[in-house]
Amino acid sequence: MSLIKSISGIRGTIGGKVAINLTPIDTVKFSAAYGIWLKNQTKKETLTVIIGRDARISGKMVSNLVSNTLIGLGINVTDIGLSTTPTVEVAVTLSNADGGIIITASHNPKQWNALKLLNGKGEFLNAEDGESVLKIAEEDSYVFAEVDNLGIYKKEKEYINKHILEVLALDLVDIEAIKNAKFKVVVDAVNSTGGIAIPALLKKLNVQCVELYCEPNGHFPHNPEPLKEHLTVISELVVKEKADFGIAVDPDVDRLAIICGDGSMFGEEYTLVACADYVLGKTKGNTVSNLSSSRALKDITEKHGGSYQASAVGEVNVVTLMKETNAVIGGEGNGGIIYPESHYGRDSLVGTALFLSHLANLKISCKQLRDSYPNYFMSKNKIELTPEIDVDAVLAKITSKYKDEDVISIDGVKINFETEWVHLRKSNTEPIIRIYTESTSQEKADNLANKLIEDIKNSI
Missing domain, CATH: 3.40.120.10 (Alpha-D-Glucose-1,6-Bisphosphate, subunit A, domain 3)
Incomplete structure (x- = not known):
């Protein structure tokens, strides 16, 4: 295949x-x-x-x-x-x-x-x-x-247990506050190793854990990417169990998605935003995410007096820029949290502990926390091209068309407008241009995507 x-x-x-x-x-x-x-x-x-x-x-x-x-x-x-x-x-x-x-x-x-x-x-x-x-x-x-x-x-x-102990030893993981909060959390580990690691971490924090698909047998009960459309069962179970929130991870546990107590999605882009909000409130510093991640991280970083930078897509690129800018936290908008005090890698165990600490300190609901952040909406599309089309030439024409805007070309073409952005990237494996947009409403994000799709067609 x-x-x-x-x-x-x-x-x-x-x-x-x-x-x-x-x-x-x-x-x-x-x-x-x-x-x-x-x-x-x-x-x-x-x-x-x-x-x-x-x-x-x-x-x-x-x-x-x-x-x-x-x-x-x-x-x-x-x-x-x-x-x-x-x-x-x-x-x-x-x-x-x-x-x-x-x-x-x-x-x-x-x-x-x-x-x-x-x-x-x-x-x-x-x-x-x-x-x-x-x-x-x-x-x-x-x-x-x-x-x-x-x-x-x-x-x-014993390394999962050693990893958990390393997480619990982090200064910003507020064990006492989490234990006192007496959280109840539903965990969907898609029948992989998150079913071992996440419940074990939660139990050490006195969090009541309702396990869903936590048997590590490799038989994924749904599409294993932790996106809204794949998380309907946990969403319903969070409401049924009257849990404080839900946690969903991918099979290798480097992506973390949160489900609010009312069953709504916290939003994969906002996992990093929430963890960064907590860390920046305790440790002044900078942040990094990739060019396709939400502008909400920039807003939160600047609110705390820090500086935000965007890297090319890819964890190694995020890590490189984090080191260059001395970022105190970073990651990717797919729910990947990178916290250098632990290690330079996306880590759902670290993300879970920081998120719990944040919620326990604020003493508000998961939904209230989500509602406190800037509300952005993303649209993710792609346009298929025939193999003979020069994708680089197409992107060059788009760059020229929008040269008066804030254009970043370190990884495809990202165009920053006043309240929205678009990121165009070519696939490394097939003749496709991926089109990611973000704006202040879903309609505006979709309209911006459609506009750029037309621009691309006119550039061919």
């Missing part, structure tokens, strides 16, 4: 033909390329890589292939088993490992899986390092270890 190679890893559907799908041969090939890159980078005689996976049906198979490939290169493997993306990131630093591989296709359906590659800081590879791994894979020239130099394999089962 599909195999996508990018700087952040390898992603594809299980089964099918080699080089077209994520087959065992492809898994071994890219695991070996990563292992060789790591050996070239560190020049150390003994290397250790952390391996963790979400609950996908194919996860154990892929994990075994990855682990044994690295062992074959003479690299030691610490397998932490069923885990989360942020837990693997934390595990790399806690164990002083040299790298990590997270076996997860994030929000993709169950037939997909992927290798997400980490460096020795527990962070995603940057563009240069990612390209190096892909180049090694293309060269297809591997030298494996002799029998006396094979890597050592061991299992560790």
Whole structure:
């Protein structure tokens, strides 16, 4: 069906033909390329890589292939088993490992899986390092270890608990206030590893947890991307249980969506806004999100006297800009919270703890908190083009047309108007231009999108 190679890893559907799908041969090939890159980078005689996976049906198979490939290169493997993306990131630093591989296709359906590659800081590879791994894979020239130099394999089962303890130790996680609030929360973990991690965190905070789809068996009961249209069951259950709010995470637990007590969506864009509001109220500083994220974060940051910057889309780009600007919190508008006091990676456990702290300190309802923020509406569209069309030339014409506006061209074209914006990006894998808009009403956001679609058609 599909195999996508990018700087952040390898992603594809299980089964099918080699080089077209994520087959065992492809898994071994890219695991070996990563292992060789790591050996070239560190020049150390003994290397250790952390391996963790979400609950996908194919996860154990892929994990075994990855682990044994690295062992074959003479690299030691610490397998932490069923885990989360942020837990693997934390595990790399806690164990002083040299790298990590997270076996997860994030929000993709169950037939997909992927290798997400980490460096020795527990962070995603940057563009240069990612390209190096892909180049090694293309060269297809591997030298494996002799029998006396094979890597050592061991299992560790306690890293989710260690991760939770790290979260609870953060200065801004107000454990006493959360416990005193006596929250009741419904959790939808889409039958993946969030069903292990999020309830365990909540129980340590004296939060009553109603579990929905928390059995980590990999059988996703609905589309695993935590969007409004996929969260109807938890929305109804929050109301039925008279819960304070609901929490939904994706299969690898780096995206956090909140459902208000009345069943309405807090809004995936506003998870970061709320957490940033809390952090900025306690720690003065700057924020970063990507170009396709809501303007609400900018508003909240400036309200607290900080400076907001936007990066190109992609977690590694957000992290790079956060470091450059000394941002105290950042992330992506898809519900991804990056809090440097913990680590430089999107983390739903950190996001949950900060959100609970914020709500407990304010002593208001989830819906009241949402209503306190600027109300923006987004429209997400795409326009399909024929392969022969020069997408870059089309975007250049749009840039010229709106040259008198505030135009940012570090990642496609983003045009900032007084009360709204549009972001146009070309797909790396298909002839598509993605069109994201935001305005002060849904109608205005949709109208702006339609206007830019017409501009694009007229530019072809």
